[in-house]
């Protein structure tokens with residue numbers, strides 16, 4: 001089988017790319033390892049940046065987002081020294097997030113893709129990409145019936161995440177890996193949000209976070225000891241710990257509810273360099289995974305998909321390869337900016353990890369308090385924070 005562009009993965013990156021290529025009349029196909037229902041229900045991100053909304057709007061992909069998403073522009077820091085709010089929507093460049101669960105966005109993108117006549121094969125796992133040095137790359141995949149199928153293409157877009165076939169097929173790439181040394185227990189609670197802001201709580205026992213998703217479901221995070229299982233604590237113990245770290249005695253109790261999902265996330269990140277290998281291009285988590293501390297992953301994925309779509313359209317319709325040549329450098333500039341800010345957020349929210357040379361250091365603790373104080377009191381620091389927090 002063949003297509004001009006074979007897209008691996010039906011996440012935000014692959015489906016935005018697929019939609020933009022179809023809109024320009026490019027022949028493409030999406031191969032996705034998971035089932036259609038799994039793709040539509042996988043709860044992950046929820047905070048979409050202004051640039052993401054602009055891209056979706058510009059291509060008629062934002063109907064669900066405007067109907068059911070909510071603008072959001074406030075975060076609250078709670079620390080042993082007190083709490084303060086930053087209305088980041090009116091600081092920096094005045095950008096706000098839209099809160100819209102990723103699985104709803106993916107469902108919308110899939111609906112538009114299919115309505116435009118897009119081809120997609122679910123339960124089809126790409127195994128390896130070959131011959132990317134030539135003009136006719138090909139790949140092998142295992143289809144829903146377990147048969148090995150072969151696809152040829154002009155270009156392959158690897159949007160299949162950190163553990164996908166695109167990354168595995170690279171022979172000459174550098175993967176920069178950094179582990180922040182912190183693990184989070186990510187929770188989805190069947191409970192309304194407890195505050196009308198993103199909540200970042202700093203506590204001697206570790207970080208806790210609160211992020212709205214829908215009026216009925218809220219995401220919480222607890223900094224967690226590495227190596228301890230996600231189900232080691234009862235629901236009651238988790239809520240007690242969240243109350244403690246979110247300073248509930250001072251600021252009011254959290255709205256409790258059933259914990260629907262628990263997952264462990266190491267705050268580890270990576271960047272692949274370069275993002276182009278002949279006729280294979282990486283986008284989204286396949287290109288770079290930022291630690292989840294600053295809600296960057298899905299937003300970078302959509303931005304890279306737009307840049308790649310424009311470049312592929314130029315190459316396939318006009319023989320103009322300049323966009324493809326510039327793709328890697330353009331995206332890496334955004335990626336490193338996001339990685340730098342995410343690293344800064346990570347150091348703001350957590351003490352040095354237990355195995356770090358400066359673990360437990362009072363000096364580091366004082367620096368962290370000073371960093372927070374600067375964010376609380378300096379308008380310039382707040383503008384910098386706001387610009388980076390919503391920017392990609």
Ligand code: RFL
Nearest residue numbers: 009011012013033045046126160284285295296297298299
């Ligand atoms: P995805 O969404 O992982 O999609 C990749 C798709 O590829 C498929 N796949 C394959 N298909 C074919 N062949 C193979 N060999 C394949 N291997 C994999 C997978 O089944 C999947 O469907 O990657 P994409 O499109 O690059 O999008 C990236 C985002 O999903 C990710 O960065 C974000 O979810 C990160 N993230 C957040 N990002 C934000 O911008 N804002 C947030 O608020 C936010 N919160 C989060 C997050 C990630 C989280 N987790 C689960 C790590 C919260 C959490 C808890």
